[in-house]
Amino acid sequence: MNTAFQRLQRDRRGELLAAWQQHLAATFDRHHPHPPSLDVQREVLFDALLNTLTSGAPEDDFRLDPETDLARHLNRLIAEQARQLANPSDTIGALLALKQLVARALIDTNPQTPVIEDLLWLDRVFDGLSLFAFKSFVDIRERLIAEQSLSLLELSTPVLRVWSQVLLLPLVGVIDTQRARQITERLLEAIALHEARVTILDLTGVPVLDTSVAQHLMKTIDAARLLGSRVVMTGISPEGAQTLTKLGIRFADVISRATLRAGLAEALLLIDRRIAPIDEARPS
C-alpha cells in the first residue's frame, strides 16, 4: 500500500481528472473527432491507473500484465486512436501529460516529507505504460496493414471473361513471387472452368518489367499453354520491351500486341469470331 498516492486519490482525484481532460481537450482533441465515449473511457483508464499507483509499494518493480484492467482499458483506448489513424506521439503524449500532473500534485500535497521514492515509482509505472501503449499501437497498426495488403491481393488479380472462351488477365502493380503464384493459380482455374482457348495478358499496369517478373510471366504463360490456351500479351511499354530483350528473354509462340484493343481483336480472330455492326447482324 502506498500512502502518498492513497491520499492523492482521496483528496484530489476529481481535480486531477479535470485537469487531464482539460489538457487533452486543448491539445490532442483539437485535431481529432472527439466522441463522448472517449471521455468515459479516459475516466475509466484514469481510475485504473490511480488504483495501480496506490496498490504498489514505492520499491516494487513494475511490469504491466496484459490481463489487468489497466492494460485492457489502455488497449481499448489505443485501438480506437490507432483506427482513427492518429499520431502515435499524441497517444503517448496524453499519458505523459498525466504523469506530469500527478507528479506535480504529489509534490504539492506532501510539502514536508520527501517524495522521491514515490516519484520514482510513478516514473516506473508510466514507463511501463508507455512501452505497453507503444507496442500495442504498433501491433494494431501492423494488423491493419496486413489486413489491407491481403485485401489488395484479393482485389488486384481478377480473371475476367470477356468473351466465350476468351479470358482477360489485367495485371496491375508490382508482381512478386507470392502474387505471381496466386495469379497463375487463379488463371489456370479460370481457364479450366471456362475452357478458354485464348488468354489475354494485359501488362499496361505493370510499372517495372525485370527478370523476376519476366520469369513469373513465362511460367504463367507456359502453364496456360499446357492447358491448351493461346496467350496474347498486350500493353508492353517500349522500355519494357527493351529490358526484356536485353535480359535475353524470349517469349516464343506468344502473340504480342501493342494495345488491349488490338489484343482483343487478335483473340477474336483466334476463336473465329468478329464484332459486326448491328445492321449487318440483324436478320432481314
Added chain:
Amino acid sequence: MRIPILQLDRILLVSIQVDLTDNDAMQFQSDLVERVAAIEALGVAIDITALDVVDSYMARVINDTANMVRLLGAEVVICGIQPFVALTLIEMGRGLLGADCAFNLGQALEMLKGRIAKRGDTRFVGDEDV
C-alpha cells in the same frame, strides 16, 4: 549518327548504312521502339543493303531490335542481306538472325502487308479511329 526512321502508313522503314557503335545501337533501338509504340506500328522493315560486313555484334543488335519490335506487337522483316554477308552469318552460326528475311525492300513490304492482312486487329471492321 542517328538513323532516320521513315513512316509509310503504319509501317516503319529503317535502313542501316554504317556500322553502329554501342551508343548508336542503343540510340537506334530506343528511337525505333518509341516510334513503334507511338504510332502503334503494324510492321517494321529493316534494310541492311548498304552493309558489306555484319559481325556478330551487329547481328545481335538487329536481332534484339526485331524481338523488341515484335514484343510491341508489330511484324518485322529484314531485307537486303548481301550474299557475302549471308555466307559469313551462316559460318558464324545459324540462327544469328532469327527474324524473317526478304530479298529487297519491295519484297519486304509485300511480306509485311501480307502478314498484317492476316492479323486480327487489322481485320476488325468498325474499330478504326476517326
